[in-house]
Amino acid sequence: MKSIYYTLSVTGKEIRILLADRGLLAVLLLLPILLGSLFAGLNLMLASDEGDPNILLEVILVNEDPGNFGGEVAKSIRSIDELNVKQSSSVSSAEQRVAEGEVAAAIIIPADFSENIDSYTPTEIEVIIDPAQAETASIVTGIVNQVAGEVVIWGEIQYGIRTIMAESDLLAEASPEELRGVEAQNLGVIMTQLNELRRNPAIAVISENLEGIQVQTGIELFITFLFPAFTVMFIFFIVGAESASLLQEREAGTLRRLLAAPLPRWTVIAGKMLAYGLLVCAQVAILFTLGYVAFNINLGRDPLALVAITLAVAFVAVSMGMIVAAFARSAKQADNVGMILAFVFAGIGGAFPTWPPLFRSGGLIGILSKFTPHAHALEGYYSVMAENAALTNILPQLGFLLLMGLVFFLIAVWRFKFE
Amino acid sequence: MPAILEVENLTKKYGDFEAVKGISFSVEEGEVFGLLGPNGAGKTQTISMLTGVIPPTSGSARIAGHDIKSDMNEVKKINGLVPQDLALYPTLSARANLNFFGRIYGLGGNELKERVEDVLRIVALTDRADQKIDEYSGGMKRRVNIAAGLVHQPQLLFLDEPTVGVDPQSRNHIFESVQRLNRERGMSVVYTSHYMEEVELLCNRVAIIDEGKIIAMDTVKNLIGILGGGMIYIGLEEVDDALLEQLTGLGGVKEAMLVPPPVAPPLAEGEDPEKETEPVTSNPIVKIVAENSQQAVVNVISFLNDQDRPLTSLEILEPNLESVFLHLTGKKLRE
Incomplete structure (x- = not known):
């Protein structure tokens, strides 16, 4: 119990020192927040620009249909962002403007459009294309087909309702107003169910990996990788700070004072490691919360897996700090070596956000990355967050990180000179 | 106790x-x-x-x-x-x-x-x-x-x-x-x-x-008492055993001996390296342990004048731990 008290006393002191070091906190917390937000924001913006077809076709719309269906189609066409729709009342005028190249196409809704749908007679919407702008034909035709399809479904359903009512003789005695009311009621119910099915389809198409785990795709996937990548990169920035802090204690003489006190030596090291481990957990919590709140990153389906990989990477980072302290000659040297290691390992291990992730790529660099804790930490985070992996799926990464941390720790204990 | x-x-x-x-x-x-x-x-x-x-x-x-x-x-x-x-x-x-x-x-x-x-x-x-x-x-x-x-x-x-x-x-x-x-x-x-x-x-x-x-x-x-009335360091151009015996016999003098020239102590961390340890003088130095330093100084100077032996240096040390350390080690505690 005394040892736990001593360890926590050292941890408490270390946390106070860390909280007073605003420069270090800015590097470890603020910088990854800024970089993460900046990269995620920029990538989302670029993706959004790429996703915008940037097509603005000028078309002319002639709606000759006095019925409901013509009006619905015209309304839908006008609401499409990619089309700049101009109205015209005359087909010949529209044809003239297409011929003169003033507009890319003319969409003509014939006068009997609604009537034909009502009577279940085939009908058509005419699209007149400027031959000089042939490439726009398929675009406009596709858009009109999409719009008309909705109306056609509506017409089909309406026709079906009428046929059933007419053939069943159930409403033979009903007045025309009552018939329209029943028809509208049935149509409303069916369309509502149809829309609900569209939102939550009975058969959905999803992307899965080979293990049958649902995966994200596109820019969301990259953003979900980007946050752990920056987090892992900045976690290892504590290596220099932690090792320098231990050596500063030796240089300043406080370590000597601790050695003269009745606390076991290991509690001095354990207390310091615990403080920096908690700092790593704070880094992860802050950055992932930011990613989740501001960029809607997926945190996976197994929080325990996320906690386990965080604790494992914290252990390996603080142990790496100790091994640097064991071999460095001065606090300044330890700080510099720690910083260099953090950058080099981040580069080799794939913590600089590239796509596809370095640790998933083949070749020499892919193999090299496997020798860094970064690659295994990122593989773990990526599997949990982007591929919804569970704790059992990331046991190899956890094992590697813990083993690496243990080796670093034992070498550090063996080599470190308190005096 | x-x-x-x-x-x-x-x-x-x-x-x-x-x-x-x-x-x-x-x-x-x-x-x-x-x-x-x-x-x-x-x-x-x-x-x-x-x-x-x-x-x-x-x-x-x-x-x-x-x-x-x-x-x-x-x-x-x-x-x-x-x-x-x-x-x-x-x-x-x-x-x-x-x-x-x-x-x-x-x-x-x-x-x-x-x-x-x-x-x-x-x-x-x-x-x-x-x-x-x-x-x-x-x-x-x-x-x-x-x-x-x-x-x-x-x-x-x-x-x-x-x-x-x-x-x-x-x-x-x-x-x-x-x-x-x-x-x-x-x-x-x-x-x-x-x-x-x-x-x-x-x-x-x-x-x-x-x-x-x-x-x-x-x-x-007791440590200071080792020196009695203090110490006198005199630098001379030439020293022999006969002179040391004569000096020891003077009033107020307890003992006279030839010593290596005193040196500065090792440098403390951060001290100017120019102050490297080196002898103060190249002339022979005679250390006189005095029973009464005032009487010893007067008698030694008169005697050397009579002998026509010019002094190259003279240092009188009060009896304290610094002079005790110098007496015991031939080194100064600090500059």
């Missing part, structure tokens, strides 16, 4: 280099004991062994009856250490530092709070206890450094060069604190310094240590 500290043949070796060469001494309960010697003499190494910072190579020591090899955990609770360095956390306040140094001795709760307030009173820093160490003057830092060694109320306090780089006012305050702790609380103190004035002022007994060995140990009065 029983001994709180008994040291026997304590040795520390680093490879072939022997930093502490089998020293033995004891400190009585309630005594202020001085370890006087130049930088690198082995004082800090000795304290480090006695406080459990480093293990001794051989020899033994007992503190309040506990062996430092087999019972170090108990020894550590009895000891208090004030290291030569400012062993504090500069970005924390004095109170936060003292709280931490109390906790690592197992203190907590109200007891810790009371002890911290007590030591802040002792070093007169209660009013500024919540200020960061970084914002303190050098003297105030030294006082907190001492307070950190006192917070667990040790029976035996090791003060390792506690006044290095301290202004006169803070130095006096440190002296008063040490005297008060000893007088009012009966605290035993081992005080190391290369300032002979401090040791003369504070210590009941002194061990003079040089090159890892204790070369003299006694009360300050």
Whole structure:
């Protein structure tokens, strides 16, 4: 119990020192927040620009249909962002403007459009294309087909309702107003169910990996990788700070004072490691919360897996700090070596956000990355967050990180000179 | 009085280099004991062994009856250490530092709070206890450094060069604190310094240590008594045995001997390398141990004038620990 008290006393002191070091906190917390937000924001913006077809076709719309269906189609066409729709009342005028190249196409809704749908007679919407702008034909035709399809479904359903009512003789005695009311009621119910099915389809198409785990795709996937990548990169920035802090204690003489006190030596090291481990957990919590709140990153389906990989990477980072302290000659040297290691390992291990992730790529660099804790930490985070992996799926990464941390720790204990 | 500290043949070796060469001494309960010697003499190494910072190579020591090899955990609770360095956390306040140094001795709760307030009173820093160490003057830092060694109320306090780089006012305050702790609380103190004035002022007994060995140990009065009435160093162009005999026979002179020219002590860390250790003069130097320095000076100068032997240098040293150290080692404690 005394040892736990001593360890926590050292941890408490270390946390106070860390909280007073605003420069270090800015590097470890603020910088990854800024970089993460900046990269995620920029990538989302670029993706959004790429996703915008940037097509603005000028078309002319002639709606000759006095019925409901013509009006619905015209309304839908006008609401499409990619089309700049101009109205015209005359087909010949529209044809003239297409011929003169003033507009890319003319969409003509014939006068009997609604009537034909009502009577279940085939009908058509005419699209007149400027031959000089042939490439726009398929675009406009596709858009009109999409719009008309909705109306056609509506017409089909309406026709079906009428046929059933007419053939069943159930409403033979009903007045025309009552018939329209029943028809509208049935149509409303069916369309509502149809829309609900569209939102939550009975058969959905999803992307899965080979293990049958649902995966994200596109820019969301990259953003979900980007946050752990920056987090892992900045976690290892504590290596220099932690090792320098231990050596500063030796240089300043406080370590000597601790050695003269009745606390076991290991509690001095354990207390310091615990403080920096908690700092790593704070880094992860802050950055992932930011990613989740501001960029809607997926945190996976197994929080325990996320906690386990965080604790494992914290252990390996603080142990790496100790091994640097064991071999460095001065606090300044330890700080510099720690910083260099953090950058080099981040580069080799794939913590600089590239796509596809370095640790998933083949070749020499892919193999090299496997020798860094970064690659295994990122593989773990990526599997949990982007591929919804569970704790059992990331046991190899956890094992590697813990083993690496243990080796670093034992070498550090063996080599470190308190005096 | 029983001994709180008994040291026997304590040795520390680093490879072939022997930093502490089998020293033995004891400190009585309630005594202020001085370890006087130049930088690198082995004082800090000795304290480090006695406080459990480093293990001794051989020899033994007992503190309040506990062996430092087999019972170090108990020894550590009895000891208090004030290291030569400012062993504090500069970005924390004095109170936060003292709280931490109390906790690592197992203190907590109200007891810790009371002890911290007590030591802040002792070093007169209660009013500024919540200020960061970084914002303190050098003297105030030294006082907190001492307070950190006192917070667990040790029976035996090791003060390792506690006044290095301290202004006169803070130095006096440190002296008063040490005297008060000893007088009012009966605290035993081992005080190391290369300032002979401090040791003369504070210590009941002194061990003079040089090159890892204790070369003299006694009360300050008895050590100074070795020199009688002081020492006179005279530089001459030529010296022979007959002259030394004649000088020894003069009134007020106890002994005259040829000595190598005195040299400056080893450089302290950060000192100007230009002041490298080197002889003060190339002429032969005669050391005269005086029974009465005034009478001896008059007689020696008259005699040399009569002999037509010109003086190349003359230095008269009052009897104190500095001149005792010079007498015993041929080296100065410090410039």
